[in-house]
Amino acid sequence: MPEGHRTTLKDIAESLGVSVNTVSRALADKDSVGVETRNRVKAEAERLGYVPNVTARSLVLGSASTLGMVITNPSNPFYAQLISGMEQHCRKHGYSLLLMATEESLDNERRAAEELLRRGVDGVLVVTVQEGAEHWRRFRSAGVPLVLISRDVPELNADLVGVDHVLGGYQAASHAIARGVRKICFLEEDLGVSSVTDRVAGYRRAMAESGLPVEPDTVIKVPTRRLEQSAMPWDPGEAYRLAKDVLRTADRPMAFVAGNDYFALGVYRVADEAGLRIPEDVLVVGYGGHPFAPYVIPALTTVELPAAEIAVSAVDHMLRRLKRPPVEGPPEKILFPPRLVERASSGGGR
Known part of the structure; x- marks a missing residue:
């Protein structure tokens, strides 16, 4: 392959003499493609350095398999533990975590919200600066679940997972x-x-x-x-x-x-x-x-x-929201006791 060229499904198909559709189904482990062909396709994809185009895949599937996380300051030890725990738990369930920091700035938070909407994340976990809520209401209007972490914003009527x-x-x-x-x-x-x-x-x-x-x-x-x-x-x-x-x-x-x-x-x-x-x-x-x-x-x-417990609970709560349509009624408040x-x-x- 020429230097700088991104390997495509077509490149793999031409190298093996099969159709692009066969390559796509083999890489997706579809049963309609035999085990031997699947193994050949995967081996050739690895040899050619093929990397899936996640953006294109999300357009096809209607899901980015990505959760946004907005935090005030990642150097806060509590928030650093949350980030680590959430990233690990997201990965376990096939999701990526897109992190943005606001440094307690409302302008930064608005920009972060706009960027996450533009990227089409599946849901957002957020520690808000608690000044203004309109930019977060846009997620609810778009059908994107929002889970608040640690800080509550009552006017948002959103789920909260945090500390008592x-x-x-x-x-x-x-x-x-x-x-x-x-x-x-x-x-x-x-x-x-x-x-x-x-x-x-x-x-x-x-x-x-x-x-x-x-x-x-x-x-x-x-x-x-x-x-x-x-x-x-x-x-x-x-x-x-x-x-x-x-x-x-x-x-x-x-x-x-x-x-x-x-x-x-x-x-x-x-x-x-x-x-x-x-x-x-x-x-x-x-x-x-x-x-x-x-x-x-x-x-x-x-x-x-209890940062570790909050991290797991928040991600699990988000994943449950993604599997069912938003429910009416009061939001869920989950507060863990400190020690x-x-x-x-x-x-x-x-």
Whole structure:
């Protein structure tokens, strides 16, 4: 074959002296072609370097065998685990995963939605920026299933698979309270998304059940700088700066609960500089179960998120949607419980 020439079914057919239709059916393992002919065709296709044209095949079959995945920041360890788990599970069922990142930008999300529509994906798994929903409604109008991951958008009336973040925030705060803490500072992201508001709601519920007040200055929103520093989803430096301000006050908190483990790193540095011991002087509880949590000193108590289970469930849910027409009625909400892992930063374990 000439250099740069893409091998076609016609090339294989001419090389073997058979029809193009025979080659097509042999490569598709159709019973109408004998085993010996099928093996000859496959061997010749491999020798000539034949690669199927997926786009052309999707036009014939009416399916791209591709799912789109829109994520905010793939360097977020939780989302990185989701991507890996979903890609593996998609491959197991004969689907490819087309990934796009938005970096919490609505404009980027709109462009991603437009591109996925143009490519004709079979369905979309999305962690939305939760600002605007019209671009996602176009998928529903086109009959393309949409499954939300982690963050809910009620006006979309779409299926959701994610974490019970209310429970996660509740677990973190309740654990600190059970250790005798009566004042807790909650460091959370400055994003107006459901995962953030749910964690704060869980924290407030734990405090209320224990008869403890939530003072105005104890829920602190930490700037994430995601758009300026897109390679890293969170900046421990901002949590460090804010925690430092809190610990300057005479009535300092006895515990910090961080909305993610990176913020906890900022608290660690503040405590070290102030000569405070963790957990003797101040307890620290993280969130996310990031890989470094067991290896910092002291090891970080954190709320682990079931990324692997969510990945499999989300893909399975999408595949079920693809096998049946959309149903009327309320969307399905599947929330997996997180798990608090107790370590030395809250006085337990090592």
